[in-house]
Amino acid sequence: MKLFSRIAILTLVTLAAMSPVIAGNNKKAASSITEQDKRKAEYIYLQAQAFKAQDSIAAYYDLIKYAYELDTTNTAAAFYYGYLMIVMDNSTPQAQERGVQLMKRHVDAHPDDYYEATYFSDVCLTLGKAQEGLVAVEKLAQLNPNKTEVQMRLAAAYVRNKKYAEALKVYETIESFEGKTIELTAYKTALCSQLGDTVGAIAQMRSLYDTAPANVTYNLLLSELFLQYNMQDSALHYLDEAQRLEPENGNVYFSKAQYYDAIGDSVNYDNQIYNALVSPDLDVETKLDVLTQYTTTQLARNDSTERVNNLFKVLVEQHPHEPKVHELYSMYYSTMKDYKHAIEELGYMLDIDPANADAWQRLMVVNVLDDNYAGAARAAEKALEYNPENLDLYRYIAPSYYQMKQYDKAIATYDKALSLVDSVKNAELYSDLLCGKGDVYVELGDSTRAFDLYEHALRLVPGNTGVMNNYAYFLSLSGKNLDKAESMAAKAVNANPDNSTFIDTYAWVFFKKKNYSMALFYIKSAINNADEPSADILEHYGDILYMTGDKEEAVKQWEKALELEPTRDVLMRKVENKTYYEK
Numbered sequence: 001m002k003l004f005s006r007i008a009i010l011t012l013v014t015l016a017a018m019s020p021v022i023a024g025n026n027k028k029a030a031s032s033i034t035e036q037d038k039r040k041a042e043y044i045y046l047q048a049q050a051f052k053a054q055d056s057i058a059a060y061y062d063l064i065k066y067a068y069e070l071d072t073t074n075t076a077a078a079f080y081y082g083y084l085m086i087v088m089d090n091s092t093p094q095a096q097e098r099g100v101q102l103m104k105r106h107v108d109a110h111p112d113d114y115y116e117a118t119y120f121s122d123v124c125l126t127l128g129k130a131q132e133g134l135v136a137v138e139k140l141a142q143l144n145p146n147k148t149e150v151q152m153r154l155a156a157a158y159v160r161n162k163k164y165a166e167a168l169k170v171y172e173t174i175e176s177f178e179g180k181t182i183e184l185t186a187y188k189t190a191l192c193s194q195l196g197d198t199v200g201a202i203a204q205m206r207s208l209y210d211t212a213p214a215n216v217t218y219n220l221l222l223s224e225l226f227l228q229y230n231m232q233d234s235a236l237h238y239l240d241e242a243q244r245l246e247p248e249n250g251n252v253y254f255s256k257a258q259y260y261d262a263i264g265d266s267v268n269y270d271n272q273i274y275n276a277l278v279s280p281d282l283d284v285e286t287k288l289d290v291l292t293q294y295t296t297t298q299l300a301r302n303d304s305t306e307r308v309n310n311l312f313k314v315l316v317e318q319h320p321h322e323p324k325v326h327e328l329y330s331m332y333y334s335t336m337k338d339y340k341h342a343i344e345e346l347g348y349m350l351d352i353d354p355a356n357a358d359a360w361q362r363l364m365v366v367n368v369l370d371d372n373y374a375g376a377a378r379a380a381e382k383a384l385e386y387n388p389e390n391l392d393l394y395r396y397i398a399p400s401y402y403q404m405k406q407y408d409k410a411i412a413t414y415d416k417a418l419s420l421v422d423s424v425k426n427a428e429l430y431s432d433l434l435c436g437k438g439d440v441y442v443e444l445g446d447s448t449r450a451f452d453l454y455e456h457a458l459r460l461v462p463g464n465t466g467v468m469n470n471y472a473y474f475l476s477l478s479g480k481n482l483d484k485a486e487s488m489a490a491k492a493v494n495a496n497p498d499n500s501t502f503i504d505t506y507a508w509v510f511f512k513k514k515n516y517s518m519a520l521f522y523i524k525s526a527i528n529n530a531d532e533p534s535a536d537i538l539e540h541y542g543d544i545l546y547m548t549g550d551k552e553e554a555v556k557q558w559e560k561a562l563e564l565e566p567t568r569d570v571l572m573r574k575v576e577n578k579t580y581y582e583k
Contacts, residue, residue, distance in 0.1 A: 041071035079106035111139040130160040164194045216242045220255050250282030323353045339370035357387040364396040373403040410440045431461040442474050465492040473505045476512040485509045500530035504537045519544045535564040546580045
């Protein structure tokens with residue numbers, strides 16, 4: 001909201017002198033409104049519009065409200081007071097209903113007020129009062145029979161009220177003075193389909209086609225409609241005609257690909273997609289859309305990835321300096337969990353566009369997914385050279401230092417990030433950063449400072465389940481205050497019942513409390529909720545199984561955990577000696 005100018009302040013002072021309470025609830029009955037009140041209300045209404053132009057919304061609202069209360073017969077003031085009652089942030093259903101009635105008063109009295117009628121119809125449609133909005137637009141359309149914008153609005157209102165036949169007539173009226181267009185034909189065709197009139201829908205599209213049979217777009221639209229109605233021979237006829245007219249048109253190749261996909265011909269589908277991507281007629285954005293759709297389809301079918309790779313290579317060869325091509329290729333590799341190639345493509349992208357903060361962030365994430373924390377840290381450090389105030393980068397670099405056991409750097413990074421965050425305006429982020437810093441102090445063996453940071457984080461955001469989970473887990477490791485750890489872990493799991501990490505923490509707290517039956521129940525739940533159980537979860541499962549007497553199965557779970565993280569000393573001892581050791 002803009003600050004008031006000196007003139008604006010003087011205006012408010014003047015208005016305040018005219019009445020002791022500008023925004024007071026002094027609405028008058030119509031019979032008691034004097035001519036002086038009406039003139040005063042009109043003046044205040046005009047001043048309110050000036051504040052609206054300055055984006056001084058609070059002052060605008062106060063003055064409009066005061067103008068209406070001075071003269072309740074002023075329908076313009078009533079209209080905008082009602083409108084503000086609806087759109088203000090603190091609006092209630094009751095206020096919205098009253099606001100609609102205030103707006104309606106003006107529209108009923110002045111149906112030819114174009115902007116007010118359109119505002120009113122938009123508000124009604126937004127609030128689910130489609131019929132009331134339609135009435136207003138119908139009146140406006142009667143007064144503006146040749147105004148395309150009004151007639152289009154009327155047709156849309158009929159559609160919202162499911163009066164499809166009436167909407168169709170309106171579009172035909174528009175077409176009578178605007179002529180045939182793709183947009184109007186598409187609307188009319190869709191309405192015929194909605195009315196169950198297949199013959200009518202085809203006739204509408206064919207009437208457009210007949211105006212220019214050599215128009216490739218018209219051929220494609222007609223083909224698409226026939227395919228929609230499962231009339232495959234007719235669809236292919238118009239596709240072939242479009243290709244005869246423009247043999248190298250990339251859009252035709254793409255439309256043919258969709259046709260072959262619809263009839264299940266994967267060989268021709270692949271061929272047409274390839275032709276679309278190598279076509280010089282298609283722009284890069286469209287090619288990326290084509291390849292995204294193709295890739296999504298192939299992944300959903302678990303189909304050959306080699307074909308997808310070949311198409312990406314074709315696109316990269318065509319557009320080696322287009323960042324979005326490398327970005328999409330990287331996303332594809334990430335989906336396939338080929339993180340090294342994903343990192344390589346992001347590297348190419350950043351060579352072209354080194355200031356792209358989002359790309360640096362993705363590079364850090366992919367490095368973390370590849371367990372390459374050093375690479376993530378290098379990427380973050382480079383990213384900060386271009387984006388020194390980007391908080392998201394700090395949120396990735398600090399955990400990377402943590403994983404690399406560079407704890408001093410991790411703490412310094414968390415401190416820098418905390419210095420950039422307002423703990424009041426962005427309490428959740430501040431709380432998360434405090435938690436991350438606390439995790440570092442746990443690794444440094446300073447549990448007192450770590451737990452103080454967790455407490456601070458929870459004071460800021462009492463419902464921060466990530467903090468509760470970490471706090472509970474490290475409390476359990478220390479063997480301190482296990483009842484508090486159980487309470488926090490329970491809250492975290494209740495808020496996130498499918499989070500395998502949180503469930504694992506809950507199981508481990510029960511384990512530390514020697515409640516092995518509950519620990520076993522929850523560790524099984526953690527495994528069931530994990531896409532791929534981590535070494536931590538598998539090791540915990542083995543520990544719990546050991547304590548419940550199933551030592552043979554415990555060793556199997558420890559062995560699985562060791563396959564994931566072969567350098568864990570305590571885990572190696574458990575496997576070698578087939579016995580449990582306290583961490």
